[in-house]
Amino acid sequence: MLTGIKVAFVGGDARIIEVIRYMIDKDATVALIGFDEIVKQFQGVDHIKAVTPESFADADVVVLPVAGTDERGVIEANYSPHPIVLTDEHFAAMPKHCKIVTGIARKYLEDACEKYQLSLIKLMELDEVAILNSIPTAEGAIQLAIQHTDITIHGSNSIVLGFGRCGITLSRMLAALGSHVKVGARKPADLARIQEMNLEAFGVGDLALHIGEADMIFNTIPALILNADMLSRMPRSCVVIDIASKPGGTDFRFAERRGIKAILAPSLPGIVAPKTAGQIIAKTLGRLLRKQESSWGNEA
Structure with a gap:
């Protein structure tokens, strides 16, 4: 008490x-x-x-x-x-x-x-909060992807950028729903863990090699990783769900200009x-x- x-x-x-x-x-x-x-x-x-x-x-x-x-x-x-x-x-x-x-x-x-x-x-810096908070965050991100695509998660090609608390939970959920998941990370230990989870790992510096086949991209990295160059390489039908803290990691201006649906969605737990x-x-x-x-x- x-x-x-x-x-x-x-x-x-x-x-x-x-x-x-x-x-x-x-x-x-x-x-x-x-x-x-x-x-x-x-x-x-x-x-x-x-x-x-x-x-x-x-x-x-x-x-x-x-x-x-x-x-x-x-x-x-x-x-x-x-x-x-x-x-x-x-x-x-x-x-x-x-x-x-x-x-x-x-x-x-x-x-x-x-x-x-x-x-x-x-x-939000405490693991016991951040890890559990990643569950509604991941569910909300997937919900947005479902709303803004005309395909199922099952059988889709998805990319998760970042392998922190939210990235791990999101990758696991997408794989459980039947998506073909690629995960971009920087640390060798994270890349090894991604492989252990039976997902496809790649270094974020190699994003350009993978982005052309993506149906949906989930970004958790709070830095401009999805810049104009990267956005120009992805299909216009691809949906970007950016759950990094504001201002996110996407060039939203260029995404709109190119006709790519890109959504900045921080604070998803409080919404969904x-x-x-x-x-x-x-x-x-x-x-x-x-x-x-x-x-x-x-x-x-």
């Missing part, structure tokens, strides 16, 4: 709703900021309308959206008609023991936590399976808070 721990939620999407429910069930003291439109769904929470520094003065944990803040401190708040901006005054008011929880962190948030000596937890994605976040956060709970009472 998390009795006695005060958790302040600041904005977010449907994934955060599951985290709020989890915290209430575990008896945490919950404050909601930026949930004006749905706050009535929750019983026994503190609804904060005006976001002042005092709102954070007694918070043990501040939970931000998965995307954190932008470079101006703006928070994504899907359930509030008003924008939320975290400023220096807000961070300065947080207790030194306060934990800031986010999915990813841009420079603005990292700098603020460093300046005010606040612990920053980036959940927000309940599952939220539960993954909630369970991991609960474990981390229980681990830290005993030390909070002794911190200044």
Whole structure:
């Protein structure tokens, strides 16, 4: 249980709703900021309308959206008609023991936590979150491919670029559906693992040798790998699903000019399976808070 721990939620999407429910069930003291439109769904929470520094003065944990803040401190708040901006005054008011929880962190948030000596937890960098999160990501990417092609996954020629957590899960799912899967990676160990999985491995530097036969390409590499030269080599019927973080790894301007369907689709778990994605976040956060709970009472 998390009795006695005060958790302040600041904005977010449907994934955060599951985290709020989890915290209430575990008896945490919950404050909601930026949930004006749905706050009535929750019983026994503190609804904060005006976001002042005092709102954070007694918070043990501040939970931000998965995307954190932008470079101006703006928070994504899907359930509030008003924008939320975290400023220096807000961070300065947080207790030194306060934990800031986010999915990813841009420079603005990292700098603020460093300046005010606040612990920053980036959940999407934790394997236990990222690996499980790759499941709805892969399912969502395949769903998009099905929607935007006129062929089946079974029997198709697919290319997966990158062999990280999402690349591994996606390659396995495509193969299970009967696709002929080629996977591009850089590390020799990854290329060996791809072969062990009975998939066709190639170095990303050799992409030009394989791209001409692709029916669909799934990119997970956050660098411009599908540039104009590569796009000019692929069939116009090929569909590109780019799940790398913004701005992705595709020249979308040239893809449109050439008539190739290319879709940038980051944050798929929050779109296709927000309940599952939220539960993954909630369970991991609960474990981390229980681990830290005993030390909070002794911190200044």
